[in-house]
Amino acid sequence: MAKRDRVEFVCSECGGTTAKWHGQCPHCKAWNTLQEFKVTTKGAASRYSSDARDVRSSRGFVDTTGAVQNLAEVSIEEAPRIVTGLSEFDRVMGGGLVRGGVALIGGDPGIGKSTLLIQVMARLVALGIPSLYVSGEESASQIALRAQRLQLPLEGMRLMSEIELEHIEAVIIKEKPAFVVIDSIQTLFSGELDSAPGSVSQVRECAARLTRIAKTYGVTLFFVGHVTKEGALAGPRILEHIVDTVLYFEGDTHSNFRLVRAFKNRFGAVNELGVFAMTDHGLRGVTNPSAIFLSEYKSNIPGSTVLVTQEGTRPILVEVQALVDQSHLPTPRRLSVGVDTQRLAMLLAVLHRHAGVALFDQDVFVNAVGGVKISETAADLAVLVAIHSSFRNKPLSPGLVVFGEVGLAGEIRPAPRGQERLREAAKLGFSRAVIPRANAPKQPIDGLEIVAVDRLSDALAAVIR
Numbered sequence: 001m002a003k004r005d006r007v008e009f010v011c012s013e014c015g016g017t018t019a020k021w022h023g024q025c026p027h028c029k030a031w032n033t034l035q036e037f038k039v040t041t042k043g044a045a046s047r048y049s050s051d052a053r054d055v056r057s058s059r060g061f062v063d064t065t066g067a068v069q070n071l072a073e074v075s076i077e078e079a080p081r082i083v084t085g086l087s088e089f090d091r092v093m094g095g096g097l098v099r100g101g102v103a104l105i106g107g108d109p110g111i112g113k114s115t116l117l118i119q120v121m122a123r124l125v126a127l128g129i130p131s132l133y134v135s136g137e138e139s140a141s142q143i144a145l146r147a148q149r150l151q152l153p154l155e156g157m158r159l160m161s162e163i164e165l166e167h168i169e170a171v172i173i174k175e176k177p178a179f180v181v182i183d184s185i186q187t188l189f190s191g192e193l194d195s196a197p198g199s200v201s202q203v204r205e206c207a208a209r210l211t212r213i214a215k216t217y218g219v220t221l222f223f224v225g226h227v228t229k230e231g232a233l234a235g236p237r238i239l240e241h242i243v244d245t246v247l248y249f250e251g252d253t254h255s256n257f258r259l260v261r262a263f264k265n266r267f268g269a270v271n272e273l274g275v276f277a278m279t280d281h282g283l284r285g286v287t288n289p290s291a292i293f294l295s296e297y298k299s300n301i302p303g304s305t306v307l308v309t310q311e312g313t314r315p316i317l318v319e320v321q322a323l324v325d326q327s328h329l330p331t332p333r334r335l336s337v338g339v340d341t342q343r344l345a346m347l348l349a350v351l352h353r354h355a356g357v358a359l360f361d362q363d364v365f366v367n368a369v370g371g372v373k374i375s376e377t378a379a380d381l382a383v384l385v386a387i388h389s390s391f392r393n394k395p396l397s398p399g400l401v402v403f404g405e406v407g408l409a410g411e412i413r414p415a416p417r418g419q420e421r422l423r424e425a426a427k428l429g430f431s432r433a434v435i436p437r438a439n440a441p442k443q444p445i446d447g448l449e450i451v452a453v454d455r456l457s458d459a460l461a462a463v464i465r
Contacts, residue, residue, distance in 0.1 A: 094268015107249025338368025
């Protein structure tokens, strides 16, 4: 096949391409992000061979690629799942792995991405599912040492150290594995491109071609992705668009606990959370994460409250701490860990306007204990309750849990799945809940006193001892 050379300019922020250089990306409007790349491509070829069609048929795939169909005539079937046996991993994946599904997992270096995937691979090999681990960063001996340290069975676990895309494609087509790990996508390069490994064009091309192979052959494919210093996945955003599932590792590398969150999942619920504990033998699922986040909770300390947050389909109890202290700076500090800092500033304004608590000369620090990141607005009331408790230096009522969104008018808005949150709190022994009136249950919950409120001032009056 004849090769054709061309020059294109690729945006390092969004991955958009243009034929000419511009100071501003025409796609995302970012400045000075276009980089020149020389692209060498082969002529057009068949999408995939008859051998690929045979593999798809043997794995239950019906080849309708390129065919025009009536939507009403399309057969709707539930995607078959492969249950790995790692309950927290299966939960965050939506119930298990999907054949032909492509996932991208990112996180800080050393947080446990490779450890988790090699454990998943060992489970699949034990089930008789052919698997392949492709490492572009570590040698085969290093991976074997890790597997031995984790006390995983080494027999049947196939791996190779390779970064050339064409060789990896040939091995996947020849070996026909059902599960493949690429660790990591930023290390691969294609000989058809002149740019260096890790560049925007290389990452995009390698990911697109491997995704095409996964869909063609029915391979479950996992990409390991590097992250930037801001914590986002490195490379163009198109990398997240072409995959089916995007997972992020969260948590402090100095802590024993790891959180795996699904930010995108075409085969399951988004914002699902898996909780793991890092042990000498690898990652172990935590079936009751609320007990971890509340392990050091003491109700007699001012500035500490318990929030019932919802992560996907699971309610989790998290301790929220606040510290309010006299500021000696011209501009008081507003710092938060696990809570959006911009929303914290807005909530402090609501607290002043509708509850009469002025903190313009106070430093305010808020922390979600356990390394969890809370993104839902149902945490608003818990944050303000903790801040008010610290400012007044008065502990909250014992056995108290709180949740609810706070509006700019000082009203308390309902949170989704309020009944599930209340039942989880009652199951863990909490006796009192301050919640939005719209979330008040129609039937009483055994052992749990419900205090339904409409206004922020009413909620603050009900929580102090």
